[in-house]
Amino acid sequence: MLPASIQITGELLSAAEVQDICESLKEDGVRLLSVRGCQLSDRDFGRFCRSVAESRSLAQLNLNLGVVSSISRTRHLADALKTNRSLQTLFLHGSPLLDAGLVALNPALSTHPSLVCLDLGDCMLGEEALALICGMLPPDGAKSGLRELTLSANPRISSKGWARFAIAVAHSSQLRVLNLDYNPLGDQIAAMLAVAVASSRTLEVLDLEGTGLTNQSAQVFLDMVENYPTSLRVLVLAENDISPELQQQISDLLSEGEEEDNREVPPPLGGHAPSSALQPIREKHQPLTWVPHSNSRPTMVMLTSDLGETLLAEHEM
Numbered sequence: 001m002l003p004a005s006i007q008i009t010g011e012l013l014s015a016a017e018v019q020d021i022c023e024s025l026k027e028d029g030v031r032l033l034s035v036r037g038c039q040l041s042d043r044d045f046g047r048f049c050r051s052v053a054e055s056r057s058l059a060q061l062n063l064n065l066g067v068v069s070s071i072s073r074t075r076h077l078a079d080a081l082k083t084n085r086s087l088q089t090l091f092l093h094g095s096p097l098l099d100a101g102l103v104a105l106n107p108a109l110s111t112h113p114s115l116v117c118l119d120l121g122d123c124m125l126g127e128e129a130l131a132l133i134c135g136m137l138p139p140d141g142a143k144s145g146l147r148e149l150t151l152s153a154n155p156r157i158s159s160k161g162w163a164r165f166a167i168a169v170a171h172s173s174q175l176r177v178l179n180l181d182y183n184p185l186g187d188q189i190a191a192m193l194a195v196a197v198a199s200s201r202t203l204e205v206l207d208l209e210g211t212g213l214t215n216q217s218a219q220v221f222l223d224m225v226e227n228y229p230t231s232l233r234v235l236v237l238a239e240n241d242i243s244p245e246l247q248q249q250i251s252d253l254l255s256e257g258e259e260e261d262n263r264e265v266p267p268p269l270g271g272h273a274p275s276s277a278l279q280p281i282r283e284k285h286q287p288l289t290w291v292p293h294s295n296s297r298p299t300m301v302m303l304t305s306d307l308g309e310t311l312l313a314e315h316e317m
Helices: 015-026 042-054 071-083 098-111 127-134 159-171 186-199 215-227 244-264
Strands: 004-007 030-034 060-062 089-091 117-119 148-150 177-179 205-207 234-236 298-304 310-316
Touching (some): 015 030, 098 127, 127 159, 159 186, 186 215, 215 244, 234 244
Parallel strands (some): 004 030, 060 089, 089 117, 117 148, 177 205
Antiparallel strands (some): 298 310
């Protein structure tokens, strides 16, 4: 029997309900767990984290919208991640971590052997936190690093911090998806990010929605995709002061590049679809889950609740 998914949103969890979740985690019966926006006591949160530590099946954990509401809870989660070895995706969107919270989490996040997707959007992060995040983007491929990173809506970060981050992105050997939407970046930081994108050999998706950009930034990106080879396939520029014509030109050029790459890919052995076809479409602020390759290739099946949250289940072929 395959591990199940548990998704609860906006509920007040009783001690008995938390105990049921903990038992399922300890029995390796849960692969995808979301308690988004839920309330539980500090004592129950500690029990919950100890069970996360013991789980060998948990791949995706969603604690969005304030579940990690204090530094003591952040430390409980850090302790769990130091022991857990299975988690691939962690959502903490909308958690009041501040820099102190990321300092507490950093040793566990930066050394976790499986974590490849991290959402730290709207976590009230600043310079110190961003410097630590740069360390999660290793430059040489000698160790694993994040493949998808979400830093949406962290307005405390200064231009200096974003400039340093752009350098880390340029040299990252793993990063494929970067979501920076709703940060006050402006044209100067966007230009630095354009250089980072041009330097990156892996970055495929960049979300700059609502980041205070103008046609000046769009022209820089247009020049880049028109004249230089790049791995970029998706650039989101909505909710900026950018003309629809420029946005369409960039989109068309990126689409042409993707079509050319697809034509160059040889047909897969055994008639299977390429692995990219198995990846789910990302909802806004809902990162992808990256599942490591194995000898038995899994098929990704979408499980979507009435609330629109997307989960993945895995069936062996």
